[in-house]
Amino acid sequence: MKAIFTFLGLVLVFFAVSAQQKTDPNALPGLLERYYELSGKRLLILDKDVAALNAVTVGDLEILPEALTAGTPYSFFAFRESYVVIYPAYLRERYRQTTDGSVAADEKKIFTIKGKIRDNEMKTMLPGALFSIPQLELAAQADVRGEFTIDIPEGTYIGYFSSMGKQTEQRILKIYRDQDIDVTLFESVSELDLVTVTDRAIDANVMSTLPGATRLPMEELKLLPPLLGEVDVVKSMLLLPGVSTVGEGASGFNVRGGGVDQNLILMDGTPVFNPSHMFGFFSIFNQDAVNDATLYKGDIPAAYGGRLSSVLDIKTKAGDTERWSLNGGVGFLSSRLGFNGPLSEKTQVMATARAAYPTWVLQKIPNPSVNGSSTNFLDGNLRIDHTINERNSLVLSAYTSTDYFRFDSDTAYTWQTNLASLKWKAYWGENLGTEINLSYSGYRYSVLGERTPLDFELQSSIDYIGLQQQFEWSGEKLEGLQFGYQIGSYQMGMGDLKANSSESLVNPELIQDEQGLEGAMYFQMPWKINDRLEGQVGLRYSHFAAMGPKEVYLYQSGVPMEPETITDTVYYNSGEVIKSYGGFEPRLTLRYAFTEDFSLKASVNRSIQYLHLLTNNFASAPVDLWKLSDSYVQPQTSWQYALGLYKNLNQNKIETSLELYYKDMPSIVEYRDGAELFLNPNLETDLVMGSGYAYGSEFLVKKNGGKVNGWVSYTYSRTLRKVAPEFGEPINNGEYFPANWDQPHDVTVVATWQPVKRVSFNATFNYRTGRPITLPSGIYDIGGEIVIDYQERNQARIPDYHRLDLGLTYYFYQKKNSDFRSYITFSVYNAYARRNAFSWFFQPSPEVGIPKSYRLAVIGTMIPSVTYNFSIR
Amino acid sequence: MKKQYTIAALLLALLSVSSCVDEINLEIVESNQALVVDAWMGNVPEDTYVKIYRTVPYMSGILNPDYLSVPVTRVEIEEKDGQTIPFSQVEPTVFKQTWSFQPSPGKSYRLLVETAEGEVFESSWEVMPPLVEIEDIVAKAIEKEVMLTSGAEPFFQTQTFAEVRAKLTDPGLGEFGYLIRTSGITELYTSSSNDRCRCVCFEDDPDIFAGMNVVSNKNFQGVSFQATIGDVSLSYLGRYFVSTKVKTLNKSGLDYLNRVNDQQRNTGSIFDPAPSRVKGNIKKKGAENETVLGGFFLFQESQHEQMLYRSQIRSSAIGLNHRIEPLPVVVGSCTEYYFGATAIPPDPFLP
Structure with missing residues (x-):
C-alpha cells in the first residue's frame, strides 16, 4: 500500500523561461513564476509529469495550462483563481466511466472529510496547504490551523496533499463515511521547491481576524542575518514594526510603548522572566529547539494575560516521528548540538544543548579591563512527546540555562533560568478538546562582589508555578469557542545579601520575600456576522492576591511615604491575604473584508499586570528586581485601541498594512529620583504610581516569494508618562515626560536575495530616533566635590541609531536522498561600523576632576561571524 | 590551528574593544541657576562653613x-535645645560661624537661611555623628596592571603598589558613614655626578584615592576594620608620607555623598542608574517641592599621619614582580626633572 503513496516532488517554481524547443525541467520554474505574476495562479505539476508535458515558451504564458497539456494525457483544473492543478487525464476519465451508467453523481451520498495537514520537520500545521482530488476537480485549502473541511461524494479517489517546499503526498481515499484525515508532509528534496516556503494562508494578513499578530516560523527566521552566528528569535522580532529596544546590550524589548516587563514571553506555555543571554547578544531560544514564534502586539487573545503590551509565544519542536536526526552548529564563540527522533512509535524526543565560551579569547586580549573579564553561558532544551492513544497525548518540555559575566575583577553577575511544563492534550467526546498545562518557571540572579574583605553575594529569585486548562469547542454551534482558567503562584526572593567567604565582613541582610496568587478565567470565540464581517470576542477576569507571610509597614497619612513616616507594622501570617485586586479584561476584534485582498480591522482590549520589573538604570539589566503588586504598588492597567488597513497586491505577493494604535495606561509603576531598589526594606517609599499613554502608526510593505523578498516598515510612536503623586515630589514637575524607550521614528528594511538555490544574501537596516536622556543643567560643589545638577527626566535625546547587517548563507551540495545536509553562514553585524551611542554620561575626568561628557557605544565596530551548521538524519 | 585561534581572537578582540567610550563636546545652553546651600558643621572650625x-x-x-552669590540676611544653625549659632559673611558666597562653638556628638542641629527676598530655607534636624579616631595606617604590597604610553602606543605593565589602609574602630552607635580624604608627600630620588646636587625632591600628592572615598559602617558596626585610603606606587625608592582625615557623617550625609559618588562613577552602562538631581535635606519653607541643592552636613573629623617606607613594604612581599624606576639623571637639582616638586624637605621628612 505504501508504495502507492510514493512521494512526488511538487514543483512550485518561479523563473523566466528560455526559448527552448523542449520543456526543460530546469527552465520551467521561471516560466511558472512568470505565469504566477501574470495570473496570480500557482501551477501545481508533479515532478514526474514535467517531461511528458508540451514544450512551452514565453508566448504561451497567458494560456500556460492549456499549452502544457494540449494533446498530452494530462488535464488541469483551477481552484479559486489561486491554483491550477495539472494531473493525468485518465484519473478524471476513469471516474467518469465508472460513474456513467451507475449511480448518478448527484444521487451519491455526500460525506464530510475533515483533514489536518502537518509539517514533519517543524511539527506544526500547514496553513494554506492544498488538498485536491483531480478525479473530481475538487480542492480545499487548509485554514490558519492547517485544517480543511470538504464534502465529497462517496467513492474511491486519489487525493493530493500539497504545500510549498514539501513533497506532495498522494493517498487513496475510500469515502464511504465521514472521515478525519491527518497527513504529514515531508520536506521536498526538489531543487525548485526550496525557492519559496510558505506555511500560512497567502492572504492571512488580510483575512485573519487578529490585528497586530505576527507568526515567524524558524525557517523564515533563518533567512535573517545572524548576530555572532546565531539565529535569534528576539533580535528578529525587533525587525517588526512596533517592536524596539533602547540599545545594544539591553535585555528584552519594547512593544508599542510598553516597558520590557510588559511583554509576556512564553516557552511552551511557561513564562520567561529574562529572554537574554550575555545582555541580549544572544537570546535564550536555541534555533535548533524553536519551531516558531508568534508575537501578539495588538489584540492579545483572552487565553493570555498578566502583561500590558504583548505576548511572544515560542513553541519548541517535537522530535521526529520517523527518523533520528542530529543537528548543530559550530562557531568561534558558541556551538550547539541537538538530536531528535522516535523513542518508540508513540514517543519522540528532542534535545539540544548550547554553550558560549568567549572567555578564552578575552584572555588573549592585551587589555587588563578585558582580559580580566570572563563570560559564558550554557543552556539546554528537552522535549518529549508521547501519544497515549488517539485522543490523549502528553508533551513534557524543559529548559535550563546559566549565565556568568564578570567584567574586570570586582563584580560578577550570574543568572539562571529553569523552565518546565507538562501538557496533556485530550479530546473529550466528538467536539470538545482540552489542554492542561502545568508549568514551572524559576529565575535566580545574583550579584557577586569579589573584593575582599567585603566579598558578598546578593541573590534574588522568582519561582512561579502555574496551571492552565483550556477547552476548545468544535461543534457546529459555537465552533471555535475557547474557554479556560489559569492559576499561578509567585514566590519572590526580594534580596538576600550574604558574605561570600568566612573572612568577609559583610553583614547578612534579608529582605522579606513576597508571595502572590494570580488567577483568571476567560473565554473567546469567533464571531461571524457575514462573510465580510468577522471577529473575535473574548473576556478575561483576572484576580490577584498578595499573600503573607509578610510584615507590612503603615505610613502616616497625608505626607509622602518615607522610612521616617512609618507609624506601625502589621504582620500577615502565611496564607493571609494582604491585598487583592481584580478586574475584567475584555477583548474584541473585528475584521471587515472589502474584497478578498483588502480589509479593515479594529480591536480593543484591556490588560492588567500584577508583576513589575523595577529598574532605574539606563536600560533593563538581567539582575533587575521583579516585584508583585501589594498594598502600595497597584497593578498596572491599560486599554489598547487599534485600527488597521490591510491591502494585498499582485495576487497576495505584496502585503501592505497600516496600523494605528492608542494605548491608555491609567496606572503604571515608576521610580523616584535617586531610588534605592536593592536591599531596600521600604521599597514602596522609592516607588510611585503614575499614568501614561502611547500612540503610533505602523506601516509595512512586505514582498513574499521571488528571488528578492523582504519588507520595509516605518513606525511612528510616542510613549509618555506622568507622575504627580498626591504627596511627595512629582517627576518633571508633574508634566508628561518621555519614557526611556520613546523613540518616535523607526525604519526597518529587511531584504533577502536568493539568486540560486544554494546561495542566499540577506541584509537588514534599522534606523530609529535616539532615545531620551537626562542632561546636566549646571554644576556646583559640595565639600569640594563637583556635583552635576540634572535637568528634568528625559528631556533630551542621544543621537539617532542606525545600523546595517549583512549575511550570506551557502548551502553545501547535497545529493538527493542524502542524510547529511549542511550550510555555512557568514554575517557582518554593523557593516559600516557606526558607533551608535548607547548612552551619554558625565563624569569627572581623572586628570583634573572636572566633569566631562562621554559617549558609550556598546558595539562601535563591525562584527563578522562565521557558523557552520549541519544536520544528519 | 594556531591561525584559526588568531583569527578567532581577532574577531572577539574587535567585539571587546569595540565597546568604546569617546569624549564628546556637548553644548548645553539650558541652566536653571538653582540655589545651592553647601553647609558643614563639625569639630574643626576651619571646615565649618555655609556657602x-x-x-x-x-x-x-x-x-x-565664579558662582553667583545670593543676597542673604540670616544664616544660623539652631540646636534643638534652642541655642542658635549665627554665621556671618566672610566672602560673597561664604559664611563662617560668628563665635567659637563646639557641637556635641548625639545632639541635633538644623540650618536656617533667609534671603534678602524673604525666602526662608531650613534643613531637617540632623544628629551630630560620633568622633572616630584613626588608630593606625598600614600598607600592603599588591600588583596592579597600569597603562603606560610609549610614543603613541599605550601598553600595559604590571607594577607593585602599596595598598594603604586606615585602621578604625566603629563605636557601634548606629549607621553612619566615613568620608576619607588622604593626601601624601612622596620622596623622589634623582642622581647626578655633581657632589652638591640637591637630588632628593618632595612632591605633594593631593589625593591618593581615585574618586570620592565614602564608606558606610553598615558592615563594621561596633568592630575594628581597615578602610582602604589609597595606593602608593612602589616603583620609587623614597619614603612616602601619608596624611589622612576621616570625617564621620550621619546617615543623611552618607546617603547624599553616596549619591554624589554614584554620579561621579557613572559610566552610562546598563548597571548604572540613569542620572537625576541629587536632593539634600534643605527645603524652602512654604514651597517644599522647590529645588534647593546641596545640604547641611554634620561631621566629626580625626586626622592621622604616618611615614611609609617603600623598601620595607617591598621586602615584606618579595614574591611580587617589583619594578624600580631608574633614577633620573640631573645636573644640580631634582626639580630639573620633577617640575612640581620641591627640594626643601617638608616637616615630616626633617630629621
Missing part, C-alpha cells in the same frame, strides 16, 4: 568657579 550661591552652567571640561 550659598547659584549653580553655573554645565560646560564639558570647564569649571567656572
Whole structure:
C-alpha cells in the first residue's frame, strides 16, 4: 500500500523561461513564476509529469495550462483563481466511466472529510496547504490551523496533499463515511521547491481576524542575518514594526510603548522572566529547539494575560516521528548540538544543548579591563512527546540555562533560568478538546562582589508555578469557542545579601520575600456576522492576591511615604491575604473584508499586570528586581485601541498594512529620583504610581516569494508618562515626560536575495530616533566635590541609531536522498561600523576632576561571524 | 590551528574593544541657576562653613568657579535645645560661624537661611555623628596592571603598589558613614655626578584615592576594620608620607555623598542608574517641592599621619614582580626633572 503513496516532488517554481524547443525541467520554474505574476495562479505539476508535458515558451504564458497539456494525457483544473492543478487525464476519465451508467453523481451520498495537514520537520500545521482530488476537480485549502473541511461524494479517489517546499503526498481515499484525515508532509528534496516556503494562508494578513499578530516560523527566521552566528528569535522580532529596544546590550524589548516587563514571553506555555543571554547578544531560544514564534502586539487573545503590551509565544519542536536526526552548529564563540527522533512509535524526543565560551579569547586580549573579564553561558532544551492513544497525548518540555559575566575583577553577575511544563492534550467526546498545562518557571540572579574583605553575594529569585486548562469547542454551534482558567503562584526572593567567604565582613541582610496568587478565567470565540464581517470576542477576569507571610509597614497619612513616616507594622501570617485586586479584561476584534485582498480591522482590549520589573538604570539589566503588586504598588492597567488597513497586491505577493494604535495606561509603576531598589526594606517609599499613554502608526510593505523578498516598515510612536503623586515630589514637575524607550521614528528594511538555490544574501537596516536622556543643567560643589545638577527626566535625546547587517548563507551540495545536509553562514553585524551611542554620561575626568561628557557605544565596530551548521538524519 | 585561534581572537578582540567610550563636546545652553546651600558643621572650625550661591552652567571640561552669590540676611544653625549659632559673611558666597562653638556628638542641629527676598530655607534636624579616631595606617604590597604610553602606543605593565589602609574602630552607635580624604608627600630620588646636587625632591600628592572615598559602617558596626585610603606606587625608592582625615557623617550625609559618588562613577552602562538631581535635606519653607541643592552636613573629623617606607613594604612581599624606576639623571637639582616638586624637605621628612 505504501508504495502507492510514493512521494512526488511538487514543483512550485518561479523563473523566466528560455526559448527552448523542449520543456526543460530546469527552465520551467521561471516560466511558472512568470505565469504566477501574470495570473496570480500557482501551477501545481508533479515532478514526474514535467517531461511528458508540451514544450512551452514565453508566448504561451497567458494560456500556460492549456499549452502544457494540449494533446498530452494530462488535464488541469483551477481552484479559486489561486491554483491550477495539472494531473493525468485518465484519473478524471476513469471516474467518469465508472460513474456513467451507475449511480448518478448527484444521487451519491455526500460525506464530510475533515483533514489536518502537518509539517514533519517543524511539527506544526500547514496553513494554506492544498488538498485536491483531480478525479473530481475538487480542492480545499487548509485554514490558519492547517485544517480543511470538504464534502465529497462517496467513492474511491486519489487525493493530493500539497504545500510549498514539501513533497506532495498522494493517498487513496475510500469515502464511504465521514472521515478525519491527518497527513504529514515531508520536506521536498526538489531543487525548485526550496525557492519559496510558505506555511500560512497567502492572504492571512488580510483575512485573519487578529490585528497586530505576527507568526515567524524558524525557517523564515533563518533567512535573517545572524548576530555572532546565531539565529535569534528576539533580535528578529525587533525587525517588526512596533517592536524596539533602547540599545545594544539591553535585555528584552519594547512593544508599542510598553516597558520590557510588559511583554509576556512564553516557552511552551511557561513564562520567561529574562529572554537574554550575555545582555541580549544572544537570546535564550536555541534555533535548533524553536519551531516558531508568534508575537501578539495588538489584540492579545483572552487565553493570555498578566502583561500590558504583548505576548511572544515560542513553541519548541517535537522530535521526529520517523527518523533520528542530529543537528548543530559550530562557531568561534558558541556551538550547539541537538538530536531528535522516535523513542518508540508513540514517543519522540528532542534535545539540544548550547554553550558560549568567549572567555578564552578575552584572555588573549592585551587589555587588563578585558582580559580580566570572563563570560559564558550554557543552556539546554528537552522535549518529549508521547501519544497515549488517539485522543490523549502528553508533551513534557524543559529548559535550563546559566549565565556568568564578570567584567574586570570586582563584580560578577550570574543568572539562571529553569523552565518546565507538562501538557496533556485530550479530546473529550466528538467536539470538545482540552489542554492542561502545568508549568514551572524559576529565575535566580545574583550579584557577586569579589573584593575582599567585603566579598558578598546578593541573590534574588522568582519561582512561579502555574496551571492552565483550556477547552476548545468544535461543534457546529459555537465552533471555535475557547474557554479556560489559569492559576499561578509567585514566590519572590526580594534580596538576600550574604558574605561570600568566612573572612568577609559583610553583614547578612534579608529582605522579606513576597508571595502572590494570580488567577483568571476567560473565554473567546469567533464571531461571524457575514462573510465580510468577522471577529473575535473574548473576556478575561483576572484576580490577584498578595499573600503573607509578610510584615507590612503603615505610613502616616497625608505626607509622602518615607522610612521616617512609618507609624506601625502589621504582620500577615502565611496564607493571609494582604491585598487583592481584580478586574475584567475584555477583548474584541473585528475584521471587515472589502474584497478578498483588502480589509479593515479594529480591536480593543484591556490588560492588567500584577508583576513589575523595577529598574532605574539606563536600560533593563538581567539582575533587575521583579516585584508583585501589594498594598502600595497597584497593578498596572491599560486599554489598547487599534485600527488597521490591510491591502494585498499582485495576487497576495505584496502585503501592505497600516496600523494605528492608542494605548491608555491609567496606572503604571515608576521610580523616584535617586531610588534605592536593592536591599531596600521600604521599597514602596522609592516607588510611585503614575499614568501614561502611547500612540503610533505602523506601516509595512512586505514582498513574499521571488528571488528578492523582504519588507520595509516605518513606525511612528510616542510613549509618555506622568507622575504627580498626591504627596511627595512629582517627576518633571508633574508634566508628561518621555519614557526611556520613546523613540518616535523607526525604519526597518529587511531584504533577502536568493539568486540560486544554494546561495542566499540577506541584509537588514534599522534606523530609529535616539532615545531620551537626562542632561546636566549646571554644576556646583559640595565639600569640594563637583556635583552635576540634572535637568528634568528625559528631556533630551542621544543621537539617532542606525545600523546595517549583512549575511550570506551557502548551502553545501547535497545529493538527493542524502542524510547529511549542511550550510555555512557568514554575517557582518554593523557593516559600516557606526558607533551608535548607547548612552551619554558625565563624569569627572581623572586628570583634573572636572566633569566631562562621554559617549558609550556598546558595539562601535563591525562584527563578522562565521557558523557552520549541519544536520544528519 | 594556531591561525584559526588568531583569527578567532581577532574577531572577539574587535567585539571587546569595540565597546568604546569617546569624549564628546556637548553644548548645553539650558541652566536653571538653582540655589545651592553647601553647609558643614563639625569639630574643626576651619571646615565649618555655609556657602550659598547659584549653580553655573554645565560646560564639558570647564569649571567656572565664579558662582553667583545670593543676597542673604540670616544664616544660623539652631540646636534643638534652642541655642542658635549665627554665621556671618566672610566672602560673597561664604559664611563662617560668628563665635567659637563646639557641637556635641548625639545632639541635633538644623540650618536656617533667609534671603534678602524673604525666602526662608531650613534643613531637617540632623544628629551630630560620633568622633572616630584613626588608630593606625598600614600598607600592603599588591600588583596592579597600569597603562603606560610609549610614543603613541599605550601598553600595559604590571607594577607593585602599596595598598594603604586606615585602621578604625566603629563605636557601634548606629549607621553612619566615613568620608576619607588622604593626601601624601612622596620622596623622589634623582642622581647626578655633581657632589652638591640637591637630588632628593618632595612632591605633594593631593589625593591618593581615585574618586570620592565614602564608606558606610553598615558592615563594621561596633568592630575594628581597615578602610582602604589609597595606593602608593612602589616603583620609587623614597619614603612616602601619608596624611589622612576621616570625617564621620550621619546617615543623611552618607546617603547624599553616596549619591554624589554614584554620579561621579557613572559610566552610562546598563548597571548604572540613569542620572537625576541629587536632593539634600534643605527645603524652602512654604514651597517644599522647590529645588534647593546641596545640604547641611554634620561631621566629626580625626586626622592621622604616618611615614611609609617603600623598601620595607617591598621586602615584606618579595614574591611580587617589583619594578624600580631608574633614577633620573640631573645636573644640580631634582626639580630639573620633577617640575612640581620641591627640594626643601617638608616637616615630616626633617630629621
